[in-house]
Amino acid sequence: MTLFDHRHLNLPAAIIAGGAAGIISGFVKLGWENVLPPRTAKRDAVNPPETLMKQVGIPDSILNASYHYSGHEIPWAGFVIHFGFSTTFAVLYQILGEKVPAIKKDAGTWFGLAIWVAFHLGIMPAMGTVPTAKEQPKDEHISEALGHIVWMVTNDLVGTDVYRRLTQQSHRH
Template sequence: MNIFEQTHPSRRRYGLAAIIGFIAGIVSSFVKWGAEHPLPPRSPSDLFNAACAPESLIRAAEQIDCSRNFLNPPYVFLRDWLGVIDPNEAVYTFAGHAFNWVGVTHIIFSIVFAVGYCVVAEQFPKIKLWQGLLAGALAQLFVHLITFPLMGLTPPVFSLPWYEHVSEIVGHLVWFWSIEIIRRDLRNRITGEPDPEFPLSARAH
């Protein structure tokens, strides 16, 4: 099996793929969120002391929370890499609940990955293997197990609890599965043609 097999150039719809990816990214972000409710990835009792020191510049001592449940990857990324003073500051409120910058980052993260996946799928169809589950597993590997620890957004990978790995792999699999379902359905409906999976040497239909 050639994992770098390519579709015929005449059948690629990059612009449409980006639009569909934007839609799939928003919808799938709620799927990813939903997976974390029955399987929370972090515990309030797990401390992240290495990332806690800057909190003294934001909050009073009695308000500082050093748990990984609070110092989650989007929070630490916004605070340490983008310089957002308080990532938990409300963007808007709905029914008395605040939606903060961490939530916005979660959606943007989902959109970026969904757009990338949908655009790449136009040229390299093997990324869609197992209805997107392969891409979900790769995202879990490279983002949570490699990139996040290197950026200091999580503790070293070997110190992460088992339940975080379970939560993240399940969440990433259902997340990318939902992206693929939306991508394939919308693309087929809009173009009126089957999803392109023909090699570069094949003739366009």
């Protein structure tokens, strides 16, 4: 077994497959967080995407912008961060996974856990976006770790299938 796969990478197909996977997995992660909320209600009053946007100077007019659906006021700016993160890492996973198959070991489980460790235990605490890993409740660690696994397995399943369909289709013509 070699570390790198020397097959041709169809970059447009990988980007499309990763983008589709990232959108779907973003919805899966939102659903997951409704079943196992990662943060207490108090900590979620200003969630990490909102905190990050404040830290980088996004104006309140954008931060507080919302849309209305079925009698609910939904803040869309946090969704931009959520789905932007999801699709960015799904595309990266799809591209890297086609060239370095070890990244896709166990359907992305380890890649998902690595993203959780890097961002929720390292980068975001270092930036002051979330509390330090020791200050985060155990429930948050459980929800986020399992949620990142489910999120990345979704990316793996969807991205792999879409990429296969796109590349098989292009070989038929």
